[in-house]
Amino acid sequence: MKFLSLIAAGILVLSGCAGAPSREPAHRGAPPASLPSTGPAPTQPGITTRPGAVVASPIEATGTRFIRVLLSGGTSGVVLEGETIRAWSVDGRLVAEAAGSVTLTVVGERIRWNGSRLLGDTLDAAGAPDLRVGTRKVAGRVRLIARKGELLAVAVVPIEAYVAAVVSREGAPRFHPEALAAQAVAARTYAVGAAAKPRDPAYDVVGSVEDQVFDGMDGVAAVFQEAADRTRGVVVRYRGELAQTVYHSTCGGRTEDAVSAWGKDVPYLRAQLCDDCADSPVYxxxxxxxxxxxxxxxxxxxxxxxxxxxxxxxxxxxxxxxxxxxxxxxxxxxxxxxxxxxxxxxxxxxxxxxxxxxxxxxxxxxxxxGWGHGVGMCQFGANGMARRGAGFREILARYYPGTEIKGETP
Ligand SMILES: [Zn+2]
Structure with missing residues (x-):
């Protein structure tokens, strides 16, 4: 979200929101009608231990859950950067290797490697010590897919790394750790639901405001990683199903009913009085x-x-x-x-x-x-609550009343 950085510096948390159907900046698309509860970890077809283990990333570890994030689509080329860059075919054969930078382009349904070799329609790339795709540093593997003359770059990101990266864009380092933890749970709940109900056969979410902003792993300060780590696996459920954990920057005194904003009543997304966001710069x-x-x-x-x-x-x-x-x-x-x-x-x-x-x-x-659609969690309100001593569970229970906050952590 380039525009975020252009806004007055004092506004650290902007209209980070989930669920606005209006494609509002920092708001994602229409609230999912009903997100199914998640089953086991979404397995990514084709993730196997690569022969080129020297640049294989931690995503190959067993037991890790992943989310597939579309980094770029609608383009005919992608630049990868890394000290060492390797690419494998989907059957695990090392098919190309380079140092520094590689330009991949599409020729029909095939991928051209650095202006020369024509490879297949799908590649998995990884870099050492890491891989950059355009401006984003990616933790792990990137799948490149040639489709109808376009090259899709899809990062396969461990879900907790994704949560930390999202919180780094939706939260502010000065926010209270409990508010960041609440944000991490909201972001994870969305991510887990999205991974169970992908947007596209090739990816689960888009790394932009249409879903949650994912700018890669640069600038993911320790506070954000801690927010993800200490809530690891925790999600918000309503009657057993994943909740629609929509959020916004500042409600301005009272949150909004989902039915008023989007025409659909959601029992845990009803208006709440909130006097905890009064110190927001956009109150x-x-x-x-x-x-x-x-x-x-x-x-x-x-x-x-x-x-x-x-x-x-x-x-x-x-x-x-x-x-x-x-x-x-x-x-x-x-x-x-x-x-x-x-x-x-x-x-x-x-x-x-x-x-x-x-x-x-x-x-x-x-x-x-206020700023944003006003539905669900008020981010500045969450911070105000945390400063008054509330924990992340209390914060989530206030903005998503009637839900259960469940996970592996007690
Ligand atoms: Zn508020």
């Missing part, structure tokens, strides 16, 4: 929408803007968030989902739907509370 925010920007948004949403352009909240959910927005001008009036307006205006500008829109001298003064 209150303001955005001045210029006249030109208002006209751009109106036009994008199908209302030709004139001098009489009006933008107003036209409906609210029981927690006070905007549910409908009306845009009118030149005799055209359109009422739309507030989420649609937010998307068109920009998620980083309209940080939540807990907002007021006031016209001021040809502009709009938009004031609001």
């Amino acid at each position: 209150r925010w303001e955005y001045r929408m210029s006249g030109a920007e208002g006209r751009r948004v109106a036009k994008a949403l199908g209302v030709p803007p004139g001098n009489d352009l009006r933008i107003a909240v036209a409906g609210r959910t029981p927690t006070g968030r905007a549910s409908r927005v009306r845009i009118s001008s030149r005799g055209v009036s359109r009422e739309l989902q507030a989420a649609e307006f937010r998307k068109a205006a920009g998620y980083a500008r309209i940080r939540s739907l807990k907002m007021e829109i006031v016209p001021v001298a040809g502009e709009w003064r938009i004031t609001g509370e």
